[in-house]
Amino acid sequence: MHSVRTVTIAAALAAAAWVAGAESRVEKTLRLSPGGSFSIRTDFGSVRVLGSDRPDVRMVATSDREDLNDLLSFRYDEGAGSASIVAVKRHPLSTLFHFRGKAVRFEIEVPAKTRVTVDTSGGAIKVASLQGNTKLETSGGGIDVRDVAGELDAHTSGGAITLSHVRGRCRVDTSGGGIRAEEVDGAMDAETSGGSIRFDGVSGDIHAHSSGGGISINEAGGRVEADTSGGSVQVAFKRANARGGSIASSGGGVTVSVDPAVGLSIDASGNSVQADVPITVRGEISRRHLQGLLGGGGETLRLRTSGGSVRIRAL
Numbered sequence: 001m002h003s004v005r006t007v008t009i010a011a012a013l014a015a016a017a018w019v020a021g022a023e024s025r026v027e028k029t030l031r032l033s034p035g036g037s038f039s040i041r042t043d044f045g046s047v048r049v050l051g052s053d054r055p056d057v058r059m060v061a062t063s064d065r066e067d068l069n070d071l072l073s074f075r076y077d078e079g080a081g082s083a084s085i086v087a088v089k090r091h092p093l094s095t096l097f098h099f100r101g102k103a104v105r106f107e108i109e110v111p112a113k114t115r116v117t118v119d120t121s122g123g124a125i126k127v128a129s130l131q132g133n134t135k136l137e138t139s140g141g142g143i144d145v146r147d148v149a150g151e152l153d154a155h156t157s158g159g160a161i162t163l164s165h166v167r168g169r170c171r172v173d174t175s176g177g178g179i180r181a182e183e184v185d186g187a188m189d190a191e192t193s194g195g196s197i198r199f200d201g202v203s204g205d206i207h208a209h210s211s212g213g214g215i216s217i218n219e220a221g222g223r224v225e226a227d228t229s230g231g232s233v234q235v236a237f238k239r240a241n242a243r244g245g246s247i248a249s250s251g252g253g254v255t256v257s258v259d260p261a262v263g264l265s266i267d268a269s270g271n272s273v274q275a276d277v278p279i280t281v282r283g284e285i286s287r288r289h290l291q292g293l294l295g296g297g298g299e300t301l302r303l304r305t306s307g308g309s310v311r312i313r314a315l
Contacts, residue, residue: 024068025060025068026059026061026069027060029059030076030085031057031083032057033055033111034055034111034113034114036082036083036111036114036115037083037115037116038108038115039084039085039116039119040106041084041087042072042085042087042106042123043087043088043121043122044104044120045123046104046106046123046125046126047105047108047124048106048107048126049110049118049126050129051109051112051129052110053111053112054109057083057109057110059085059106060106061104062105063103066103071089071090072089073087073089075087085108087106112129112131113132114130116130116132116135118136118137119136119137119138120138121138122141124142125143125144125154127144127145128147128148131149133150133168134150135152136155139158140158140159142177143156143172145166147164147166148167149168152168152170153171153172154170154172155173156175157175157176159174159176160178160179161174161177161178161179161180161190161192162179163181163182163184165182166181166184167185169188169204170188170190171189173190173191173192174195175193176195177194177195178194178197178213179192179196179208180197180198181199181202184199184202186202188206191208192210194212195213196216197210197213197217197226198216199220200218200219202217202219202220202222204222205223205224205225206220206245208226208227210231211228211229211230213228213230214230214232215227215228215234215235217234219236220235220241222243223243223299224245224247225245225246225247227247228249228250230250232251232252232254232308233248233252233253234256235257236256236257236315237256237257237258239315241258241259241262242262242264242298246302246304247303248304249304249306250306251307251308252307252308253305253308253309253310253311254305254311255310258294258301259314260295260314260315262298263295264293264299265293265299266279266292266294266312267300267303268290268302268304269289269290270288270308270310271288271308271309272287273287273288273303273312274309275311275312276311279292279293279312280292280293
């Protein structure tokens with residue numbers, strides 16, 4: 001009798017463990033032709049949207065720990081040229097349990113030529129392989145964007161932002177992390193309150209602001225407006241770029257690299273100013289200030305720091 005009871009208890013425990021580890025899953029397909037728009041809004045969960053050659057929207061939502069239909073109420077809509085998904089929490093206290101947001105994931109495929117809007121209150125966002133304007137917002141995670149053609153608006157209150165191979169104007173901001181971008185064919189407007197900024201290969205004009213870290217920009221193809229309260233600034237302009245800009249730091253040095261063959265009007269000020277390119281000085285010569293012309297002059301390149309030195313280098 002004891003042996004039978006032991007086997008029964010062991011079986012019950014094994015069944016309970018399987019249920020606890022089982023994945024809850026919701027699947028849905030919505031009509032959407034290429035060239036349309038798709039949106040998803042959810043009270044929690046990470047969201048990944050991938051452009052593909054399929055002629056519709058395919059959503060797979062999963063939860064590692066709880067029944068999705070107990071956590072969220074799903075609403076779907078499909079019409080002429082648009083499709084949408086709304087997932088609303090069923091219980092008012094659900095978001096108090098942080099693990100739930102992390103346990104819920106949305107994996108979505110849409111036609112590659114689709115305008116996409118994602119809004120989640122509790123998770124990371126990843127999008128890739130899209131052709132269309134994209135708007136992303138999350139209160140609780142990072143944002144990752146790759147291989148997107150179209151204007152991008154991205155905001156997060158709780159994570160880093162990473163962009164790679166984006167063709168179009170980008171407007172991004174975060175309150176809780178750094179911003180990284182590479183191979184962006186368009187203008188960039190970026191702001192962070194909690195991290196550093198690093199750009200490599202942005203072809204258009206740049207506006208970058210950080211309250212909590214340094215700024216590093218390489219291969220800048222347009223005008224650069226960059227300032228930080230929390231670190232140094234390093235900017236390397238692309239060859240033949242004579243657009244100038246304004247670069248400032250309250251907490252570190254400023255270093256710029258320019259093509260010595262272009263024309264710029266230089267206006268630099270810091271604890272010390274050093275130039276490795278030939279500049280025709282205008283006005284008073286000072287260790288802390290430099291005004292003059294590179295080449296025959298041109299657009300103004302203004303450099304300021306109250307917490308370090310200024311260095312102007314040749315590419």
